[in-house]
Amino acid sequence: MLLAQIAAGDEEALRHLYLAYRPRLRRYLWHQLGGDTPCVEEALQDIFLAVWKTAGGYRAEARVSTWIYQIAHYVALDARRRLARRPDSLWLAAAREDDAAPDESEMADGAFDDTVLNRLALGDALDHLTPKHREALGLVFQHGFSLDETARILDVPVGTVKSRISYARKALLRTLAATPVEEVRHDA
Amino acid sequence: MTPDLTCAECRELLPWLLAERLSPAERSAAERHLVDCAACRREAALWSALATTLADEERRIPPDSGANHAWLALRDQLPQQWPTLPPSESGAAYSMRTTNDAPGSGVAQRATLRTASRQPRHRLRRSALALPAAVVLIALTVTLFGLFGAQLRHSYRPAAAATSAPAACASSGLRASLPPNAIIGDISMTSPRDGWAVGWVQHGGQQQAVAPTTLLLRFQNCRWQPFGEGIAAAELFSVSMNSATDGWAVGATVIDASVSSPTGDAPHDWERSKLLTFHYVDGQWQRVNLPTVASIIIFAKVRMTASGDGWMLIDGGKTHSSPDTVKFAYSLLHYQGGVWAPVPLTFDVSDSLELWDVAAMTPDDCWVVGYGTTTSDTFAVAHYHQGTWTTWSDSQLGVTYPTLYAVTVTGPTGVWVAGSYHFHDANGDHTAPLVMRYDGATWTRERVGDYGDQQSIHDLMTIAAQSPNELWAFPQTGHLSIPPYHMARESDGKWTWIAAAPVNIITINAVVFVSETEGFAAAVTQTPAGIASVLLHYANGAWSAIPTS
Numbered sequence: 001m002l003l004a005q006i007a008a009g010d011e012e013a014l015r016h017l018y019l020a021y022r023p024r025l026r027r028y029l030w031h032q033l034g035g036d037t038p039c040v041e042e043a044l045q046d047i048f049l050a051v052w053k054t055a056g057g058y059r060a061e062a063r064v065s066t067w068i069y070q071i072a073h074y075v076a077l078d079a080r081r082r083l084a085r086r087p088d089s090l091w092l093a094a095a096r097e098d099d100a101a102p103d104e105s106e107m108a109d110g111a112f113d114d115t116v117l118n119r120l121a122l123g124d125a126l127d128h129l130t131p132k133h134r135e136a137l138g139l140v141f142q143h144g145f146s147l148d149e150t151a152r153i154l155d156v157p158v159g160t161v162k163s164r165i166s167y168a169r170k171a172l173l174r175t176l177a178a179t180p181v182e183e184v185r186h187d188a
Numbered sequence: 189m190t191p192d193l194t195c196a197e198c199r200e201l202l203p204w205l206l207a208e209r210l211s212p213a214e215r216s217a218a219e220r221h222l223v224d225c226a227a228c229r230r231e232a233a234l235w236s237a238l239a240t241t242l243a244d245e246e247r248r249i250p251p252d253s254g255a256n257h258a259w260l261a262l263r264d265q266l267p268q269q270w271p272t273l274p275p276s277e278s279g280a281a282y283s284m285r286t287t288n289d290a291p292g293s294g295v296a297q298r299a300t301l302r303t304a305s306r307q308p309r310h311r312l313r314r315s316a317l318a319l320p321a322a323v324v325l326i327a328l329t330v331t332l333f334g335l336f337g338a339q340l341r342h343s344y345r346p347a348a349a350a351t352s353a354p355a356a357c358a359s360s361g362l363r364a365s366l367p368p369n370a371i372i373g374d375i376s377m378t379s380p381r382d383g384w385a386v387g388w389v390q391h392g393g394q395q396q397a398v399a400p401t402t403l404l405l406r407f408q409n410c411r412w413q414p415f416g417e418g419i420a421a422a423e424l425f426s427v428s429m430n431s432a433t434d435g436w437a438v439g440a441t442v443i444d445a446s447v448s449s450p451t452g453d454a455p456h457d458w459e460r461s462k463l464l465t466f467h468y469v470d471g472q473w474q475r476v477n478l479p480t481v482a483s484i485i486i487f488a489k490v491r492m493t494a495s496g497d498g499w500m501l502i503d504g505g506k507t508h509s510s511p512d513t514v515k516f517a518y519s520l521l522h523y524q525g526g527v528w529a530p531v532p533l534t535f536d537v538s539d540s541l542e543l544w545d546v547a548a549m550t551p552d553d554c555w556v557v558g559y560g561t562t563t564s565d566t567f568a569v570a571h572y573h574q575g576t577w578t579t580w581s582d583s584q585l586g587v588t589y590p591t592l593y594a595v596t597v598t599g600p601t602g603v604w605v606a607g608s609y610h611f612h613d614a615n616g617d618h619t620a621p622l623v624m625r626y627d628g629a630t631w632t633r634e635r636v637g638d639y640g641d642q643q644s645i646h647d648l649m650t651i652a653a654q655s656p657n658e659l660w661a662f663p664q665t666g667h668l669s670i671p672p673y674h675m676a677r678e679s680d681g682k683w684t685w686i687a688a689a690p691v692n693i694i695t696i697n698a699v700v701f702v703s704e705t706e707g708f709a710a711a712v713t714q715t716p717a718g719i720a721s722v723l724l725h726y727a728n729g730a731w732s733a734i735p736t737s
Contacts, residue, residue: 011266015259022255030249041254045262052266056718122241137203141242146209157591160619163610165203172238 003064007056018048021065024143025072031138032076032131039079046075062152066145069153073135080131125172133168136161193221198228206235356380356706356727357410363737364412364723370403372710372721373425374489375698378432380706383407384415384468385698386424386437387710387721399442399458404473407708412723412734416473422464428492435468436492436523438500440485460485463502478528481519489546497551498523501543518543520556520572535570535579544607549597557592557605568592569605569626585631588612590622593649598656601627606648606661621648623661623683636661636683652699654707654726657681662696691722691733701726 005013025047029040050071058067126134139145139153151158193201198221204210205218222229357380366372369390377383385405391398401418422441429435440460463485466473482504492498504517518541521528535541541560548554553573560567566582568590582590589610596604603626610619623634636648650662661683693711701707707726712719723734 011263014266015263018259018262019255022258023252026252027246027249031245035249037250041258044258045265048262049265056716057714122237123245126238126241126245137238137242140203140207140209141239142246144207144209147204162200169234169238 001060003051003055003058006052007058014048014052017051017068021068025068028069028072028138028143029076029079031134033079043072043075043079046078047072050075063149066149066152069139069143069145070155073153073155076131076135122172129168129171133164133171136164137168140165191217193217195221195225195228198222198225199231202228202232202235205232206239356703359725359727359732361410362412362725362734363410364405364734365414366405366412366721366723366736367403367414369715369718369720371697371712371719372403372405372723373423373697374427375700375708375710376427376429376435377407377700377702377708378429378435380702381408381410382432383700383702383708384427384429384435384437385412385710385723386427386439387697388423388439389418390718399444402439402464404437419464423460424464424466425487426489426491428490428498429468430492430494430496430498433469433471434496436490436498436500437466437468437473438488438490439464440488460487463488465500478521479530481521481530482517491546491548491554492523493548493551495551496523497548499546499548499554500528501546501556503543520546520554522552522554524552531572533570534577535567541567544593545595547595547597547603549599555595555597555603555605557595557607559591559607566590569595571603580631585624587622587624587633590624591647592622593647594651594661596651596653596659598653598659602653602656604651604653604659606651608647619647621661621663623648623651623659634683635681650696650699652701652707654701655704658704660699662699693722694719697721 002013002017006017022044025044026040029043033039033043047068051068054071058064062070126137129137136150136154139150140147145153147158147161151161154161154164156164198218201210201214201218205215210218222232367389370387371390372385372387374387375383375385384407385403387403387405388400389403390400399421400423401420402422402424403418404415404424405412406415421443422439424437424439426439427435427437441462441464442458443461444458461484463478463480463482465476465478467476468474482502484505486503486505488500488502490498490500500521500523502519502521504519518533520531520533522531533543541558543556543558545558546554546556552575554571556570556572557568566589567579568582568585568587569580569592571578582588587609590607591609592605592607594606598604604623605626606621606623608619609622612618621636623636624631625634626632648661648663651659652662653659691711691713693713695712696709697712698710699707700709705727709724709726709731711722711724713722714720724731725734
């Protein structure tokens with residue numbers, strides 16, 4: 001078992017794990033860290049240093065991928081906070097909004113029309129999601145984690161994952177609703 | 189055939205339907221619903237478009253050309269990154285277990301129990317658990333997380349004991365003999381100089397090749413040390429003493445649920461199985477078989493009152509009444525007149541109910557907290573009094589989306605609950621620490637602020653009373669970079685965050701005050717050999733680690 005070998009100090013085992021997981025973690029971090037390449041690389045290094053230090057604590061109680069993403073989640077969270085503290089950082093505003101969620105009252109259930117199916121508009125709307133909500137969507141759709149696994153990675157109750165997904169949906173709808181239809185169709 | 193879904197149930201499944209992460213039964217039910225429901229099909233179209241858009245986004249990421257270079261840079265850093273021992277006055281790792289030959293030592297029955305495998309519910313939450321991180325999160329998922337989030341003194345007993353009992357031990361004179369990899373789940377003190385702690389020992393180092401063994405510690409002569417030999421393949425979660433001569437401990441047997449592999453390298457997977465109960469009487473811990481109330485045991489907690497009345501909250505995991513219907517199973521036993529008997533949990537709640545903590549102070553009266561959804565509202569707190577349950581919902585508490593993990597009772601006008609809540613304001617959506625007090629008539633929210641910029645600390649997992657008006661609450665952060673641990677404390681109605689822990693702590697499993705000036709706590713920290721407990725002592729207004737010897 002790779003993690004047991006890593007726990008025993010096997011660098012080659014860590015290399016295998018690193019090369020196997022780097023592509024997907026890089027994609028995860030890319031979205032979480034706004035495409036800041038140096039930051040992504042630093043976070044990748046932090047994640048695998050943490051894996052190196054803590055592989056002995058892996059209990060096979062979660063999938064290895066869930067365990068590694070759990071570490072990645074915290075590393076990304078730290079990295080975002082560090083970015084936010086840069087005096088000139090555009091991340092300041094984003095970090096402040098990190099916990100922000102759309103007002104549920106603004107969007108009634110099912111209040112979307114065909115406009116939402118415009119993927120370009122949807123892509124723009126995704127850019128307006130807070131990292132927290134973007135992360136929940138990404139873990140499910142891009143990284144294929146189940147509800148329970150996503151909750152474990154984010155270290156929140158299952159209900160919170162559901163609410164973040166729900167908030168993300170509403171935020172997307174709200175952003176789309178604020179997008180002039182003509183412009184959307186033109187872009188299409 | 190699985191039951192038909194409502195639109196709300198179907199929509200909740202849609203993201204995972206599109207992500208292809210539903211069970212066959214869930215998938216089938218969702219697809220069946222979609223055939224007949226145009227509104228949900230439109231909702232599914234939204235998620236489908238979103239999934240496609242997210243996939244498109246992946247292609248916007250520049251190709252990775254630096255993997256090998258990055259690996260070499262990482263490798264160069266590895267030798268400096270091994271963990272260090274937590275601070276310890278002994279300057280060494282934990283002592284080996286010692287043999288206790290005190291009269292009456294030993295549990296009444298020792299047995300290695302192995303039964304059929306069954307998958308327990310994983311109750312990780314923030315679970316789990318400031319740590320070096322997620323590693324500990326995982327380890328705690330197995331051991332504590334969620335399971336010991338709120339071990340504390342559940343009923344404040346006035347410091348009368350301090351006046352009639354022997355004087356407290358000086359911090360400098362305290363010692364603890366803990367086996368390596370010992371996890372302490374709970375503490376119960378009968379005086380400043382006498383008490384018990386329970387837990388388990390994880391043998392075989394990180395690979396856990398050997399099943400855990402129960403751990404029973406006795407505090408006497410200013411020293412914590414193992415009492416008797418442990419029971420193989422079992423763990424103890426909770427202990428509560430009525431008096432110095434009478435008390436109860438509860439735990440579970442464990443079984444190896446790992447799947448063997450041809451190469452024999454499959455990790456062991458120790459899962460909790462059957463309830464294990466002990467009664468301390470006549471100077472001995474005697475095993476007592478209680479009626480079966482759950483087919484498996486995830487966690488159990490016992491809380492006795494000074495009068496001999498007691499309560500046992502048992503988490504029996506989840507059961508499936510159909511492949512896609514999950515029901516959590518909790519049992520509450522009431523000890524009265526020498527008999528443990530089930531108390532029906534008659535709350536108006538859905539299957540999503542989770543119960544986290546129980547506290548009691550007077551006979552025939554107990555408090556239970558957790559969270560869940562009722563048919564019309566949400567569940568937060570329940571109070572049992574002489575055969576009748578009273579519950580409070582979110583709206584009755586006046587708090588939005590509370591999640592309560594801990595409760596303690598200091599008196600008729602002091603029922604304290606702790607956890608977190610979710611709220612919206614002009615700046616958005618937040619989760620924040622929550623402490624509420626019930627004065628016998630109304631619930632009031634205590635003024636507990638966020639912990640600075642470490643906003644990930646928002647769940648208070650444990651609450652303990654130092655005096656009727658001075659309490660401590662302990663967060664569980666699960667965060668990489670928050671040493672030392674912080675605690676919230678009340679003084680004259682104001683809660684402040686205090687950097688209180690003398691060692692880097694993952695979580696606090698138990699906190700017990702023996703007087704208004706002295707207390708003990710069982711913390712969990714990480715050592716090179718895995719997670720292990722450290723006993724803390726509160727005196728002279730500060731917490732210190734009890735040296736091992």
